[in-house]
Amino acid sequence: MDQAQIEVQVLDSLSHIAAAEWDNCACPETADGGRPYDPFTTHRFLSALEDSGSVGPGTGWQPQYLTAYLDGLLVGAAPLYAKSHSQGEYIFDHNWAHAYERAGGHYYPKLQMAVPFTPATGRRFLVRPGYETIGQSALVQGAVQLAAKHGVSSLHVTFCTEDEAKAGEQMGLLHRVTQQFHWCNDSYADFSEFLSALSSRKRKTLRKEREQANRFGGHVSILSGEELKPEHWDAFWTFYQDTGSRKWGSPYLTREFFHIAHNSMADDMVLVLAERNGRPVAGALNFIGRDTLFGRYWGCIEHHPFLHFELCYYRAIDLAIAHGLKRVEAGAQGEHKLARGYLPTQTHSLHWVADPGFSDAVARYLEAEREAVGEEIELLTAYGPFHKAQVEEHQ
Template sequence: MAPEFTARFVQSLDKVDAAAWDACANPPTLSDEEGERFNPFVAHAFLSALERSGSVGPRTGWSPVHVLVEQGERLVACAPAYLKTHSLGEYVFDQSWAQAYERAGGAYYPKVQVAAPFTPVTGRRLLVATDAPEGARGALIAALRGLRKAAQASSIHVTYPTQAEAEALRDSGFTLRAGEQFHFLNEGYASFDDFLNALSSRKRKSVKRERREALGEDISIERLAGADIKAHHWDAFFAFYMDTGARKWGRPYLSRAFFDLIGAAMADRILLVMAKQDANYVAGAINFLGDDAIYGRNWGALIERPFLHFEVCYYQAIDYAIRHGYKRVEAGAQGEHKLARGYRPVVTWSAHDFADPGFHAAISDYCRRECVAVGEMIAEQEAALPFRKNEQEETT
C-alpha cells in the first residue's frame, strides 16, 4: 500500500522542530551524489537566524513559506521556500524573464523561491530524510506546485540544487538552467607551497607577489573560529560588511543581529579571517565550514589595499583547507579572476517551472541554448588554467 503524505506550509521555522528539520536537511549518511555531508546553509540554525534577525521576512521581499511533507506526525521531507516580490539576493539572474513576462501582460511576482537566501552555494534543496518512504520527494515537488497555485505565483525557482536534485526536477517537468562558479579543489596538497608548485612558474610567482603586497609590513592576519570569535570581532566584521555591501548592492542583506545569532548557534561551523593594521581590524571575510568544503561568503574592508581581497578571501581559505583536509573551497558566485589563483570552473544548476505553458516552453528553449554556451566557456577556461602542463616544467 502506498504511503499517505500530507503537505503544509509554515511561515516560520520556529514552528518546525529543529531536530526533525535537520534530520531531513543534513542526515548523517549521504552519498556523494546526494550532496554535501553537512551543508550549513540548509541547517535549521542558519535559516532560523535569517528569520529571527529580520534578514528575511515580508519587509525584505523574502516571505518564508516553508514546505513540509509529513507521514502521520513525522516530517519526511521539506524545502526552504519563500514568496519573492523581487529577484534580488538569488545570484541566478532572471530579471530579463520578469520583464518579458510583464510585457506579455502577466504578473511575474510573487514567485516561489526554493533557496538558501543570499547564498550561491550548491546544496540539497529537496530535503528528504534518508529513510523516508518511496515517493516522498515526488510528494514534495507536488507540494511546491501546490504552493505556487495557492499563492497565485507565476513560477517556482529552485536555485543551486545538487545535480541529482536537478535531474529529478527535470524529470518532473522543470527546465534546467546552467551556471558557472569557480572552486579550489584540494588535490591532496601537503601545504600551500605544495599547491603553488602545481602552478606554472609565472602564476606561482604572481601569487607570491600578491601575498607579499597584500600584507606589506603593516598588516597581519588572524583566523578565528568557535569560541575565539567575540562580540568585538562581529562588530568589526559587520562594519566591513556594511561598507562594502552598501557600495556593491545599495542595501546589505544581513542585519547585525544575524551575526550574533549565527555565532551563538553555529560557532563551530564558522571561520572568520580578519586583517589587522597596527591595533585595528581593517578587513575581514566570513567562511562557513561543511564537512567537506569551506564556503567563503561575505567580505568587507575599510581600506584600499592591492590584493588584500585575494589574500583574505582566497589564499587564506586555500591554506586553511589544505591544513585541515577540506576537499574544496567555494568562494561565491562569479569572478573569473579566481581562475588565475588556482580556482577551477564548475557548472551549477537551477530549476524553473512556470504556470504558463507557453512561457515555460520559451524559457526552456533559452536555457537549452544557454547551457551549450556555458559548456563551451568552461571548456575554454579549463584549457587555460594556470597549472603546470607537464612534470618537466621548472618549479622554482
C-alpha cells in the same frame, strides 16, 4: 507507497518545528557526530535569518517552508520563500521578469526554494534517508501546487545538487546550468605544493601577490568558535555594510544576524581578520562544511594591494589544506578567481513556469544557455593557471 499518504504543510516560521526534527531531514549525516555537508539548510542557519529580520516582512523573502509527513513522520522539508523581487538569489532571472511583464504578465510574486543570499550548492529537497524518492516527489508536487494555488508566475529551485537537478527534470521541471569558480584540493600537503601544480608564470604571480598583500603593515588572525568575540562582529559588520552598500545598495543581512549566529553557529564559521595599528581593517567570513569551505562575505575599511585576494582566496586555500577539505566555494561570479587556482564548475537550478508559452520559451533559452556554459567552462579551464596535465585531469 501511495502518494496520498503524504501530507504536505506550509509553515510561515521555523519556530513551528523542532530543530532536531528539521535537521533529521536537512543534515542526517551529522548523526555520526560530524559536520553537515553545508550548514545553510540547518535549522540554526535558517532560523538566524528569520529571527534577525533578514528574511520576513519587508524583505521580499516571505517564509513558506514546506514539510512533508508520512503517517506523522517528517520525511521531507524545503526552504521555500515567496519573493517580490529577484535580489539575493545569484541565479539571475531579471530578463525573464522583464520579458514576462512586457508580455502583459506579473512576474512577481514568485516562489523561491533556496537559501537566501547564499549562492552555495546544497540539497534543497531535504529528505529523510530511505524516503528519497517519495520525499522529493512530495516536495516538488507540493511546491508546484502551492504556486498554482496562489497564482504566482513561477517556482525556482536554485543551487540544488546535480542529482536533484536530474530528478527534478524527470518530474517535469526545467533544468538550468550556470557556473561558479571552485578550488579543488588535490591532496596538497601545503600551499607550496599547490603552487607547484601551476605554470611557472602563474606561480610567480601568486607568490608576489601574497608577499605584497602581507606587507599591509599589520597581521592576519584566523578566528573560529570560542575565539570569536562580540567586538569581532562589530568590526565585521562595518566591513559588511561597506560591501553591501556598494554591491546591493543596502546590506541583505541585519546586524542582529551576526549576533544570533555568534551564539548559535560560532563553530560553523571562520573569520579571517586583518588588523593594523590595533584596529581591524578587513575581514573575510567563511562557513565550514563537512568537506567544503564556503567563502561568503568580505569587506574592508582600508584598501591594500591584493589583501582581498589574500584573505578571501589564499587563506581559504590554506584552511582547506590544513583541515583536509576537498574544495573551496568562493561564492558567485568573479573570473579573476581563475588566475588564483579556482576553476569553473557547473551549478544547477530547476524552474517551473505557469504560463505554457513562456515556459516553452524559457526551455529553449535554457537549452542554448547550457551549451554556451559548457563551452565557456571548457575554454576557461584550458586557459587556467594549471599545468596542461592538471587541466586534462580536471576535464
